Amino acid sequence: MGVPRVYCSCEVCMEARTGGRNRRYRSSALLSSSEGELLIDCGPEWRTQMEHYEKRKLGHVLITHAHFDHIAGLPEWADACRWQQQSGHVYAPADVLATLRKMFPWLENQLVYHDCSSGLQWGAWQIQPWKVFHGKNGYSYAYRFDKLADNIKLAKDSRPYRFAYCPDAINLSAEQQAPLFGLDLLVIGTNFYKEEADFETRSVYDMVEALELLAHVQPKLTLFTHMSHGVDITKNYNLPAGVNPAQTGMQLELG
Numbered sequence: 001m002g003v004p005r006v007y008c009s010c011e012v013c014m015e016a017r018t019g020g021r022n023r024r025y026r027s028s029a030l031l032s033s034s035e036g037e038l039l040i041d042c043g044p045e046w047r048t049q050m051e052h053y054e055k056r057k058l059g060h061v062l063i064t065h066a067h068f069d070h071i072a073g074l075p076e077w078a079d080a081c082r083w084q085q086q087s088g089h090v091y092a093p094a095d096v097l098a099t100l101r102k103m104f105p106w107l108e109n110q111l112v113y114h115d116c117s118s119g120l121q122w123g124a125w126q127i128q129p130w131k132v133f134h135g136k137n138g139y140s141y142a143y144r145f146d147k148l149a150d151n152i153k154l155a156k157d158s159r160p161y162r163f164a165y166c167p168d169a170i171n172l173s174a175e176q177q178a179p180l181f182g183l184d185l186l187v188i189g190t191n192f193y194k195e196e197a198d199f200e201t202r203s204v205y206d207m208v209e210a211l212e213l214l215a216h217v218q219p220k221l222t223l224f225t226h227m228s229h230g231v232d233i234t235k236n237y238n239l240p241a242g243v244n245p246a247q248t249g250m251q252l253e254l255g
């Protein structure tokens with residue numbers, strides 16, 4: 001979630017406006033591989049971030065669900081593609097693509113839609129979507145990324161890298177938790193440290209609930225993303241080893 005919230009003057013939002021450690025964009029990640037770059041979600045800060053990283057081109061975007069904070073950058077990207085006389089490629093399950101068609105009927109002039117319901121191979125990565133409960137907002141998709149074994153012999157007892165990206169979920173069923181086992185890295189959304197609102201009004205895990213999930217699925221490393229003003233990054237939440245809040249611009253070597 002973006003911080004500061006325009007309507008809010010809480011301590012976290014005020015710190016974001018002044019000190020800036022709590023200033024956060026909507027969640028998104030860029031996967032670089034031998035195949036090129038794949039952006040995961042394309043929110044309203046897409047242009048700001050492209051400018052910040054001095055990037056002029058983007059060819060491929062994977063979408064978790066068609067909510068404003070994950071797709072609002074698509075029209076601007078499509079416009080950039082038009083001026084660069086290139087096609088952009090969007091990957092999402094069929095129902096997400098159908099919603100995008102209704103919301104932005106003109107985008108397919110410039111963007112090519114690919115239904116990835118049955119998975120997608122991206123360079124060394126096998127990518128698989130699965131449906132996750134998104135509370136009052138219905139459902140979203142999460143993605144699991146399994147690195148394909150290459151010719152390099154792996155050390156004994158090691159195996160190719162696996163990670164999952166799950167920004168918008170809450171109260172996952174046992175079946176929905178299954179792809180979260182055996183991960184090297186889990187990126188999971190937590191709006192608040194502890195959210196006090198009624199469960200029926202909520203849509204994303206808080207950190208306290210996510211820590212219970214982590215104790216069960218036991219990823220080697222976890223990054224919390226999608227943090228709203230319910231998380232004060234200047235505070236010490238005494239998170240366990242291997243669990244950290246994500247930071248804008250952070251980079252990780254995957255495997």
Ligand SMILES: O=c1ccn([C@@H]2O[C@H](COP(=O)(O)O)[C@@H](O)[C@H]2O)c(=O)[nH]1
Pocket residue numbers: 001066067068069137168191203204
């Ligand atoms: O149907 C919907 C519901 C919400 N949104 C956008 O999602 C965020 C709020 O996200 P949470 O996942 O509930 O934290 C906000 O930007 C809404 O505008 C939507 O686009 N469509």
